[in-house]
Amino acid sequence: MAAINNLALAKAIEELKIDGTKRQMDIHKQNASSYNGNYMAAEGKGIIFYTPSYCYGLGFGFDDTVCEQDLKAIEAELAARKIAQHLHLEITPFCNEAFIRVLQNKGYTFDHFLSVWILDTETWQEPARNPAAEIVTVDEFHSYDWAWTVALGISGDETATEEAMEAVRAFWEVSGNTAFLLKEGKEYAAGATIAIKGNLAEMFLTATLQAYRGKGYQNRLIEERIRFAKEQGCRYITVTTKPGTSSARNMERNGFALLYQRAILKSPPLTK
Structure with missing residues (x-):
């Protein structure tokens, strides 16, 4: 495969996934009034998607540094909304190292890997x-x-x-x-x-x-x-x-x- 800018491609992949998931949720809410999934932007630093059973974040750690106070505010908002018991953050290898240290200090633990392929x-x-x-x-x-x-x-x-x-x-x-x-x-x-x-x-x-x-x-x-x-x-x-x-x-x-x-x-x- 020809040489490519992996960081630029990783950002494009995450943005495509974020955009598609947001629009799918919006359509689902329009079609089914009982649907209670939703999403919230974390001050331009990432997107949180959630349902009553699962909560995950995409796009974190690419550009803007997410400090511990940012993460505390996100977690507090999720707790107030009585969403799922845990937040799962999907992190790429291009994530800001300072954000990784914040996650470690906050007690985040590894759950599993997902493989991202390209053709x-x-x-x-x-x-x-x-x-x-x-x-x-x-x-x-x-x-x-x-x-x-x-x-x-x-x-x-x-x-x-x-x-x-x-x-x-x-x-x-x-x-x-x-x-x-x-x-x-x-x-x-x-x-x-x-x-x-x-x-x-x-x-x-x-x-x-x-x-x-x-x-x-x-x-x-x-x-x-x-x-x-x-x-x-x-x-x-x-x-x-x-x-x-x-x-x-x-x-x-x-x-x-x-x-x-x-x-x-x-x-x-x-x-x-």
């Missing part, structure tokens, strides 16, 4: 199309079938609520996002999404129904989204996976390189 589309060799399954670009007509397919595929027990489906479908409504639905015969088997901003694309929200796993459908959806992004003029495509998983191996097989590991740091309990 330079100029180096990608397009494989022959496999006609074994049909992939359609999701429109209004297919949007609910796609959302149910993804929601059921994500769930551990192949059950999904209407609320879970609506949360997935809100991503389809975000401007700049394109969804894909894979069919085996007349049955829906898998779904996936890609977000595009400028010359950068992010692949995410990918799932296969249990009965159709092991048939290479995830790889088919990866290839389809790479083709789509390249046709749209994207130079780089990113995706985030857990390390050492089948998803990570699929990225390597398709020419992605590991750009960096995002460390998830967990706060002490927000309320005593």
Whole structure:
């Protein structure tokens, strides 16, 4: 892969993720009055996203120094809103060292890693199309079938609520996002999404129904989204996976390189 400015690319990846998540939450709130997820800006130093069960922050530590008082104010606001018990901050290797020391002093502990992958589309060799399954670009007509397919595929027990489906479908409504639905015969088997901003694309929200796993459908959806992004003029495509998983191996097989590991740091309990 050609030499790139990793810091600039890391910032663009985080900004794409932040922007997409904010807009998905806004759409979900409009569509479902009972939805209680939200976000708050931390004085331009990062964004906190939260639901009653999980709370995480993105974009911290790049430019502005976040001091201990900043972090105390963020935690106090989250505690006052009676949000999740812990704050999880997703930190890149480009994070300001002073902020890392603040987190250490505050008792934040390592929780897990996420792998951030990158593909330079100029180096990608397009494989022959496999006609074994049909992939359609999701429109209004297919949007609910796609959302149910993804929601059921994500769930551990192949059950999904209407609320879970609506949360997935809100991503389809975000401007700049394109969804894909894979069919085996007349049955829906898998779904996936890609977000595009400028010359950068992010692949995410990918799932296969249990009965159709092991048939290479995830790889088919990866290839389809790479083709789509390249046709749209994207130079780089990113995706985030857990390390050492089948998803990570699929990225390597398709020419992605590991750009960096995002460390998830967990706060002490927000309320005593």
